[in-house]
Amino acid sequence: MRIFQWTCRCLKTSLLSVFVLLMLLSNTVQPAPRTALIKVGYLYKFAKFVEWPAGAFEPGTQALALCVLGTDSFVGALPSIEGKPIKGRKLEIKYFAQDAPGKGCHILFVSSSEVQRLSQILTAVALTPSLTVADMERFARSGGMINFITQGHKTRFAINIKAAQRAGLQIRSKLLKLATIVDTDPS
Helix, strand or coil, X not given: CHHHHHHHHHXXXXXXXXXXXXXXXXXXXXXXXHHHHHHHHHHHHHHHCEECCHHHCCCCXXXXXXXXXXXXXXXXXHHHCCCCEECCEEEEEEEECCCCCCCCCCEEXXXXXXXXXXXXHHHHCCCCCCEEEECCCCCHHHCXXXXXXXECCEEEEEEEHHHHHHCCCEECHHHHHHCXXXXXXXX
């Protein structure tokens, strides 16, 4: 009888430990990391469907620079794509705390922490061949090029074709077919 009670007590303790562990894991594994990985995957794919003008790359450089301005929740997921090839170049990730990077950024992700300075940032990079991307409300309508949007539980994106054209970028039709097209200027 004592062995049976001891076995039941051990089994209860083991089950309780497993239950507590599962609860802890379910609290730490939230949808945000999955969403972050999806957005990072999109950033990587965007680069494959954009054509930069000839002068966008410095002679002899073999890197395509993805610059991140500000702080954002998915920055921790970015290393998963660093160094991956895109059109014969390796993806290089650069981080900027506040100053908008000028030349040398092929993709500029503007973090939602920079929403108050958005107009200033877009003005600073307007004449550079940088694909601007963000995850903030009305980014594409404000003059940004690609805006992540959430529809239900899915991550989608909107594209401002005119903003891309002004920067000398061409976005392939395959990417445009998947996007919501924003046809307004930032005025």
